[in-house]
Amino acid sequence: NAGVTQTPKFRVLKTGQSMTLLCAQDMNHEYMYWYRQDPGMGLRLIHYSVGEGTTAKGEVPDGYNVSRLKKQNFLLGLESAAPSQTSVYFCASTQRANVLTFGAGSRLTVL
Amino acid sequence: SQKIEQNSEALNIQEGKTATLTCNYTNYSPAYLQWYRQDPGRGPVFLLLIRENEKEKRKERLKVTFDTTLKQSLFHITASQPADSATYLCAPPPYSGAGSYQLTFGKGTKLSVIP
Numbered sequence: 001n002a003g004v005t006q007t008p009k010f011r012v013l014k015t016g017q018s019m020t021l022l023c024a025q026d027m028n029h030e031y032m033y034w035y036r037q038d039p040g041m042g043l044r045l046i047h048y049s050v051g052e053g054t055t056a057k058g059e060v061p062d063g064y065n066v067s068r069l070k071k072q073n074f075l076l077g078l079e080s081a082a083p084s085q086t087s088v089y090f091c092a093s094t095q096r097a098n099v100l101t102f103g104a105g106s107r108l109t110v111l
Numbered sequence: 112s113q114k115i116e117q118n119s120e121a122l123n124i125q126e127g128k129t130a131t132l133t134c135n136y137t138n139y140s141p142a143y144l145q146w147y148r149q150d151p152g153r154g155p156v157f158l159l160l161i162r163e164n165e166k167e168k169r170k171e172r173l174k175v176t177f178d179t180t181l182k183q184s185l186f187h188i189t190a191s192q193p194a195d196s197a198t199y200l201c202a203p204p205p206y207s208g209a210g211s212y213q214l215t216f217g218k219g220t221k222l223s224v225i226p
Contacts, residue, residue: 004154033214042218043155043200050212058213090154098204099145100214102154 002026006091006103013081013110021076021106023091029101031094032074033058034066036087037105043090049074081110114138115203117217124191125225132186132220134201141203144184146175149198149219158199159186191224198222 004025013019023032033048035058045058049068063085065077074093078085088107092100114137124130134144143162147155161168161177161184168175174187188195201217 031212031214040218043216045213045215048212048214056211056213059215092154094214098143098214099157099160100147100155100202102156105152105154 004091004093004101004103006089006106008106009104010107011109013078013108015082015110017081018077018079019081019108020078021089021091021108023074023076023093023103025072025074025093025101027093027095027101028071029093029095030071031096032068033092033094033100034064034074034076035090035092036060036085037090038087046076046089078108081108083110086110115201115215115217117199117201117220119220120218121221121223123223123225126191126193128191130188130191130195130222130224132199132201132222134184134186134217136182136184136203139203140179140182143204144175144177145202146184146186147200147202147216149200155200155216188222191222193224193226196222196224 007022034046035043047066052071055066067075091103094100116135118133145160146158149155159175161175172189176185198219198221200219205212205214
């Protein structure tokens with residue numbers, strides 16, 4: 001099925017470890033977004049991309065890096081994980097920067 | 112600064128009644144608003160988009176209105192069912208100041224339909 005695929009679905013890290021979350025979409029969408037969702041905080045935008053090779057900061061970018069080397073993939077990296085980054089991460093894509101298609105989420109726990 | 116607010120964090124209603132959720136915006140005039148549904152442990156799913164020149168839009172038991180005078184969108188679910196229980200999110204267009212395309216959401220309203 002066409003859509004947005006996030007890997008991994010679950011991950012446990014120790015403080016200071018690094019990891020990369022992968023988002024892949026097969027809809028040829030230009031725009032891609034990474035959000036985190038915490039209880040009581042709603043969805044908060046981390047970084048986004050308006051096309052291959054471009055990235056931009058969202059509301060809460062600190063501690064994260066992103067890359068969009070291929071149009072279909074948007075990677076979210078944590079260089080040195082902290083317990084405050086324990087969250088559920090959602091990737092989304094859209095062709096016209098309006099209606100978003102979301103992935104199923106990646107649940108990250110940092111101990 | 113531009114702001115989107117969903118007034119209620121939680122709303123409980125009896126099965127069969129109409130649920131009404133509110134999304135208010137301040138300090139700007141969005142060209143459209145979107146509504147999404149999110150079930151626990153899942154990503155949000157798009158439901159409806161209403162443009163500023165559309166007073167009302169419907170999809171099955173769902174109805175959305177857009178009042179530019181009140182700076183408000185209302186989301187209605189008629190003949191509500193327990194299966195409608197979820198969190199509903201409101202989203203404005205991306206803020207396009209200085210070439211930005213941030214797409215942000217309200218905090219959402221958690222709807223519980225009681226049998």
